Amino acid sequence: MPFIQLKNVNYVYPVREGASLKAIKNLSLSIEAGEYVALTGMNGSGKSTLAKLLNGLFKPTSGEILMDGVSTADEDKVFDIRRRVGMVFQNPDNQTVATIIEDDVAFGPENIGLPRDEIISRVDEALAAVGMSEYRKRQASALSGGQKQRVAIAGVLAMRPDVLILDEATAMLDPEGRDEVLSVVKRQNQNGVTVINITHSMQEAAMADRIIVLRKGRLAIDGAPAQVFSSGALRSCGLTLPPAAQLAAELKAEGFDLGAVTDEASLVEGLCKLFK
Amino acid sequence: MFKDVTFGQYYPADSIVHKLDARVKLLLTLLYVVGIFFVKSYFGFMLTAVLLVAIVLVAKLPMASVLKSVRGILLLVLITALINLFMIKDGEVLVQWKIFVITKTGVHTTIKMVLRLVLLISGASLLALTTTPVELADGLESLMSPLALVKIPVRDIAMIMSIALRFIPTLFEETNKIVAAQKARGASFDSGSIFARVKALIPVLIPLFVNSFRRADELAFAMDARCYNATDKRTKMKKATFKFSDFVACLTVLSFFTLILLERYYFPKIGINIDYMIFGGLL
Ligand SMILES: Nc1ncnc2c1ncn2[C@@H]1O[C@H](COP(=O)(O)OP(=O)(O)O)[C@@H](O)[C@H]1O
Ligand SMILES: [Mg+2]
Numbered sequence: 001m002p003f004i005q006l007k008n009v010n011y012v013y014p015v016r017e018g019a020s021l022k023a024i025k026n027l028s029l030s031i032e033a034g035e036y037v038a039l040t041g042m043n044g045s046g047k048s049t050l051a052k053l054l055n056g057l058f059k060p061t062s063g064e065i066l067m068d069g070v071s072t073a074d075e076d077k078v079f080d081i082r083r084r085v086g087m088v089f090q091n092p093d094n095q096t097v098a099t100i101i102e103d104d105v106a107f108g109p110e111n112i113g114l115p116r117d118e119i120i121s122r123v124d125e126a127l128a129a130v131g132m133s134e135y136r137k138r139q140a141s142a143l144s145g146g147q148k149q150r151v152a153i154a155g156v157l158a159m160r161p162d163v164l165i166l167d168e169a170t171a172m173l174d175p176e177g178r179d180e181v182l183s184v185v186k187r188q189n190q191n192g193v194t195v196i197n198i199t200h201s202m203q204e205a206a207m208a209d210r211i212i213v214l215r216k217g218r219l220a221i222d223g224a225p226a227q228v229f230s231s232g233a234l235r236s237c238g239l240t241l242p243p244a245a246q247l248a249a250e251l252k253a254e255g256f257d258l259g260a261v262t263d264e265a266s267l268v269e270g271l272c273k274l275f276k
Numbered sequence: 277m278f279k280d281v282t283f284g285q286y287y288p289a290d291s292i293v294h295k296l297d298a299r300v301k302l303l304l305t306l307l308y309v310v311g312i313f314f315v316k317s318y319f320g321f322m323l324t325a326v327l328l329v330a331i332v333l334v335a336k337l338p339m340a341s342v343l344k345s346v347r348g349i350l351l352l353v354l355i356t357a358l359i360n361l362f363m364i365k366d367g368e369v370l371v372q373w374k375i376f377v378i379t380k381t382g383v384h385t386t387i388k389m390v391l392r393l394v395l396l397i398s399g400a401s402l403l404a405l406t407t408t409p410v411e412l413a414d415g416l417e418s419l420m421s422p423l424a425l426v427k428i429p430v431r432d433i434a435m436i437m438s439i440a441l442r443f444i445p446t447l448f449e450e451t452n453k454i455v456a457a458q459k460a461r462g463a464s465f466d467s468g469s470i471f472a473r474v475k476a477l478i479p480v481l482i483p484l485f486v487n488s489f490r491r492a493d494e495l496a497f498a499m500d501a502r503c504y505n506a507t508d509k510r511t512k513m514k515k516a517t518f519k520f521s522d523f524v525a526c527l528t529v530l531s532f533f534t535l536i537l538l539e540r541y542y543f544p545k546i547g548i549n550i551d552y553m554i555f556g557g558l559l
Contacts, residue, residue: 079506095498
């Protein structure tokens with residue numbers, strides 16, 4: 001059985017008296033343990049709503065989400081699901097609860113009532129995993145954006161999650177900060193954590209094993225990056241190809257087929273093959 | 277414009293004062309504040325100032341960090357001082373010009389009032405400067421824990437307080453950004469009548485409020501996602517313990533308090549006036 005399973009999920013926001021807004025429509029998909037998935041789509045396509053459904057912050061209006069066989073609507077298991085499915089949000093300042101970094105990382109473990117020694121060893125471990133150990137006594141407000149997001153990831157890792165969801169966690173960062181965060185995420189994925197990275201950047205999406213595209217709350221595209229980029233379906237979802245794939249697509253239109261191109265490396269490879 | 281607000285801001289340093297039990301610091305700060313209101317003599321103020329400077333030195337804080345918090349109430353001090361100076365009419369007249377009278381009692385009362393306010397704010401700011409919001413909240417929670425028996429949500433109150441402290445610098449930073457953005461559009465905050473200046477603040481306050489609500493919303497999701505309220509048996513990474521240094525701190529502040537009381541109530545009875553011994557006829 002897949003680790004995450006969505007069956008005909010609908011989610012409706014009650015907007016005003018009488019009015020409502022359907023944010024997720026009849027969504028069915030499954031994600032295996034250890035996958036690295038990029039979730040993308042235009043603004044308002046339902047990505048954040050889906051993220052909040054996955055860790056039980058929202059309950060499906062209809063349909064069902066199973067996390068390792070447990071329904072996210074199960075009231076008794078909701079905190080277990082939130083512990084297992086960690087979330088990192090876009091704005092680092094709005095997800096830091098404590099002034100001092102180690103206190104912030106300890107927030108989750110404290111919430112689930114772990115013994116003190118266990119909390120300390122988990123905070124040590126989580127800060128080391130994101131390369132922020134020497135900052136533990138510092139103030140979060142004095143960090144760079146990339147460092148703040150790494151601390152936020154540490155806060156999630158201290159819960160020993162199975163799934164790490166990043167909701168546009170790199171959107172407010174400079175390229176350096178973005179690379180710091182993405183390499184931490186990559187390493188976690190190699191350690192077996194399932195990653196769902198919500199992003200608008202197709203270059204970032206290209207790093208995933210699989211790209212899922214939402215359009216107006218529905219599943220629009222689902223496939224490996226090379227397959228998604230070469231299908232030409234992205235445009236209809238309001239998205240553009242990453243520069244390398246765009247160049248390959250234009251060359252293909254001129255009759256030069258470079259094969260599957262997702263990033264600079266595969267572009268160079270394709271060009272070399274072509275010129276041989 | 278709002279750059280120098282340090283009140284409520286932690287100043288990290290590796291000192292004994294920083295490591296004191298937050299509960300002890302809270303109670304001793306309270307005792308200090310109460311103590312200041314018993315001080316009536318210049319000797320008493322000197323004693324308080326010596327204690328304050330000693331704590332600042334032991335805490336390895338720069339003097340400037342303490343003085344900065346005084347800067348925030350400078351206007352208040354100034355206005356109260358002027359009112360005191362001109363309103364007190366009893367005692368020997370020093371200066372008289374039309375309806376304005378300055379008396380000796382007025383001068384003494386004013387000086388003492390300024391000293392009291394400055395020592396009060398500096399002392400209270402020491403608590404925030406040497407204690408992280410989490411420690412402060414935990415300490416408060418621990419001190420208030422008997423109230424939980426009568427169904428007062430002590431833990432939530434402590435959490436609210438700790439988050440409020442955590443967001444003070446964030447909100448000031450944001451205010452500065454908005455002010456800069458409005459200035460870039462030609463808004464002026466330091467010219468015109470008071471009315472015009474207050475009016476110029478409206479386009480700053482509105483985005484600040486709107487953003488604060490958005491922040492609160494996001495923070496609530498982030499806290500829920502990290503299992504806030506998962507169990508009634510929330511644990512703590514940092515456990516405050518009463519150490520020898522806490523004992524010494526208590527002893528110090530208690531001695532200070534006792535000395536203040538003695539000097540005010542007992543010394544006059546046995547005919548000792550330290551102020552007179554120091555300043556003599558100057559007073
Ligand atoms: N709290 C809310 N109340 C009502 N509607 C909402 C709320 N949050 C999001 N929506 C709406 O739901 C849709 C999906 O939003 P969202 O999941 O935030 O999209 P995305 O993250 O892809 O930008 C949008 O049309 C948005 O306006
Ligand atoms: Mg979103």
